[in-house]
Amino acid sequence: MSFCLRLRGAARLVLLLLVGLLALAGPARATHIVGGEMELVHNSGDSYTLQLNLYFDAVHGSASALDADLTASIFDKANNQRMANVVLPLTSNTFVNYTNPACADATLSTRKLVYSKAITLAAGTYNNLLGYYVAVERCCRNNSISNIVGPGNAAQAFYLEFPAVVRRGAPFYDSTPRIFPPLADYACRGELFYYDFGGQDADGDSLVYDLVTPLNGHANTNTPKPAAAEPAPYAPITWNAGLGTLNQILGAPTLSINRATGRLTVRPTDLGLFVFGVRCSEYRRGEKIGEARRDFQLMVINCPTNSKPSLALLPAPTGSVRYRPGRDTLKLVPGSNHCVRLRFTDPDLNSRLTLSLSPVNFSGLLPSFSTAFSGTVHGVGMPDTLTATLCFPECLNTRGKVFLLDVVVGDDGCSLPRRDTVRVAFTAVPPPNSPPLLTSTAGPALPLRARIGDLISFDLTGTDPDNDPVQLEMTGVGFSPLGLGATLSQSAASPGQRGRFTWRVDCRAVGPDSVFTFQFAAATQPCNGQQAATLSVPVVVRYSNRPPTLASDLPALQPGQDLPLVELPLGRQYTAHFTGFDPDRDGLTLLATGNTGAGNEGVDLGSVGMRFDARNGAGAASGTFQWDVSCAAANLHRDLVVTFQLIDATCRPLPQQQQVRLRVHSPDTVAVKLYNIITPNNDRQNDEFRLPELPPNFCDSQFIGVKIFSRWGQQVFESADRDFRWPGQGSSGIYYYYITYTDGRRFRGWLEVKP
Known part of the structure; x- marks a missing residue:
């Protein structure tokens, strides 16, 4: 939509000097704005870019038209409420190209000024179903316009309508049409003039074009650049007598636009500079959702006679x-x-x-x-x-x-x-073409049969009677050959194309359907029309698996037990043997894992004095479990559950397992007897206080000490010896004792001392 005026030699130099002088000149009453239109482009989410394309006369235009920014105002169509004022900075300044650069005229040159800014249209704000409109107001037009009243005092209102950004609770995204390649050409009086004003719509919406009267708006020579646009309605320009919306430029035919394509046509009868207006309406599913308007100018001059070729x-x-x-x-x-x-x-x-x-x-x-x-x-x-x-x-x-x-x-x-x-x-009619041919060495005995681990391979050859290039292709019926590891390599042969199919059948082929039909094609593209010869090769994958067996000398399960139980005191050793057999000769692996049975908390077997030595192999395996009963297991304070598992190495294993519960035999604390009377009278009977039935020291349960207190809380005795003896304090009365162990156990009691 940008263009560069193609002038040669002095004419181009004069134009550039003139533009530079205009840029330095002071404000003038007429800005010589040629026209323009607005666009709203959806970026992503609620982010949009608002853009004004403003065109002005680069030859006679005033420097005041080169604004550093312009303000666009957004309004609610339902009530004309102002939603926002958006300052659009100048982002681009280029020339507009002639259709034929050799036809450039030094008196006609147009610049395109682009003002744009990214904005946010929040769904919670811009949700009125009647939609919204944007306007930018600026004065003034060219003094030399021939078809309107007071052109030097006439302003412009650039106008755009867009829909709500949410409908029926869902986002409604829309980019308004990017319309109208800008017009740089002039028309010749008496010659048919045509120009494509059609646009493009990023959303695929339908576009309809018609002629409209350009808008004048509220700007004027006293306020050529309002701080913000006023709300609608915007007054139109005033046509000269005899002109109107449908005959904006007189001619035979008069100016018209194709409703569907946007093509402008006119054979002008008068010389001059003529303003005209075009509207592009946007429809989605038969409903109008927006419109964009453009004002523009067409210069009509006398041209040398040009005969038709x-x-x-x-x-x-x-x-x-x-x-x-x-x-x-x-x-x-x-x-x-x-x-x-x-x-x-x-x-x-x-x-x-x-x-x-x-x-x-x-x-x-x-x-x-x-x-x-x-x-x-x-x-x-x-x-x-x-x-x-x-x-x-x-x-x-x-x-x-x-x-x-x-x-x-x-x-x-x-x-x-x-x-x-x-x-x-x-x-x-294209030349006749014979279809290609496809052969393979897969053999006549189909389907092919295979087991897991087998390698299937065969050759394919594609030829064409017309010597067209041949390409081999491979597909699967309901599956991806590459997903199963099957490949088709190919190379050029004389004649045609040769390929090698290779498939190492693995566990990916095991499923509810064991028949895999591979389809091959030899394809040619004669005259861009595909021809192909096809060949199907079904492969039946056989797979079966019998469960292995696991035997051991673990103790039998007794009534009332959930698992077989082995209970041994400290210092003993326990050994168990395991054997595994697989009727399919699959590889076997024996494993042993331990846990405490509480929350399935895992235990490293070696840390508790256990080891498992396995001898694995194809079809058979054996293993030996050994437990050296020590405090390492007793200190867990829970039974150990060891699981022995035999796993067969196949696509769908059927593992077997056995479990045993292992327990360290510990002293019975229920048998503890606590005595509560002594008679220290030297008769050698019950003369001392001692507790021989206290729990013995066992792994991490070690005797810490005993303390004896008088009835007034005074400590009268203390010992760290489990076999302590206390003969009394020399006086009768009631005493209290307190005994502690390293595992947190406590024993309390009272003692009466009698004379």
């Missing part, structure tokens, strides 16, 4: 009948001449002519020019006519339909080229 088809080199457009149909069949000759000329001197092609009712392959398709006529040493050869591809296939192709010759006349068109009707 002409184009004709010549007889084929071997034929004598000329092709008659609109009456004949070219029939392109295999073996026939696929080329036609063209003659093109122009009455004007030094005309530069160019041929182009435009398909009417088809897409795809197009003919090509085998000789020059452009040139100059009537120049010095140049012929009056030019010829070219147009050749249709042999692969072109109209499938029985008549295709229409416009061959267009255009000159380099100003302001727009004049053209002549010849419509060529043709049918085409």
